[in-house]
Amino acid sequence: MNTVSYSSQLASRQTGFTLIEVLIAGLVLSVGVLGVAGLQVTALKNLQSSQSSGVAAMLANDIADRMWVNQVQALANAYNHTVAPVGPSDCVAGTCTTAELADFDINDWQQHIVGYTLPDTTVIPGLLPSGSGTVAQIGASRSYLITLRWDDDHSGSVETTCPPVDADDLDCYELTITF
Numbered sequence: 001m002n003t004v005s006y007s008s009q010l011a012s013r014q015t016g017f018t019l020i021e022v023l024i025a026g027l028v029l030s031v032g033v034l035g036v037a038g039l040q041v042t043a044l045k046n047l048q049s050s051q052s053s054g055v056a057a058m059l060a061n062d063i064a065d066r067m068w069v070n071q072v073q074a075l076a077n078a079y080n081h082t083v084a085p086v087g088p089s090d091c092v093a094g095t096c097t098t099a100e101l102a103d104f105d106i107n108d109w110q111q112h113i114v115g116y117t118l119p120d121t122t123v124i125p126g127l128l129p130s131g132s133g134t135v136a137q138i139g140a141s142r143s144y145l146i147t148l149r150w151d152d153d154h155s156g157s158v159e160t161t162c163p164p165v166d167a168d169d170l171d172c173y174e175l176t177i178t179f
Contacts (some may be wrong), residue, residue: 049152049171056148056173059113063135063146064177066105069178070098073112075142078102082134083110109133109157113148129154130170 022063046108067074079102089096096104113133115126128150136145149170162172 041173047170052128052150052152052171056131056150057175059109059127060132060146060148060173060175063105063109063133064175066109067135067144067177068179070101070105073098073102074144075179077137079106079135079144081106082132082138084119106135138176141178143176145174146177148173 063079067079070078073079078099085103085107088107089100091101091104110133111124111126112127113128113131115124117123128148130151131148132150133146133148136147137143138145147162149160149162149172152171153167155167157168159168159169160172161164161169162174164171
């Protein structure tokens with residue numbers, strides 16, 4: 001008889017330990033799941049940043065190729081700019097002079113960076129978040145610096161130090177070409 005009462009007392013004490021074990025296991029599992037979720041967020045952020053850098057490299061090479069094809073106008077500083085020209089000729093639908101082609105190239109390049117609105121008011125977003133692009137001659141040389149900037153973390157950054165020094169600086173990509 002003594003054995004039965006001791007067994008039932010032991011069984012009632014062990015059920016409490018099982019509940020504590022389940023709670024601890026749930027806590028450990030939830031911490032693990034939160035860790036995996038944090039890794040996913042970081043991976044997605046890095047993937048987006050990598051995509052923006054790749055797009056910037058593609059855009060810089062695009063204008064460099066256009067300048068290479070139209071070297072006469074590139075060397076005449078027709079590609080030096082910070083904004084797109086107003087109302088360039090449509091060199092896709094018709095024939096253009098080399099000067100008109102330079103204006104068309106700059107306008108088309110800027111539209112890919114910052115976006116544009118179609119005549120039916122459809123907005124086509126730019127390829128870089130809050131992006132901007134410039135082409136500038138380096139001194140009196142035959143070299144040009146192509147710079148693209150964008151707000152990779154969507155923080156409203158406006159500083160233009162390139163390469164970025166602190167969190168207030170826009171991300172950037174620079175390419176130097178020489179003719």
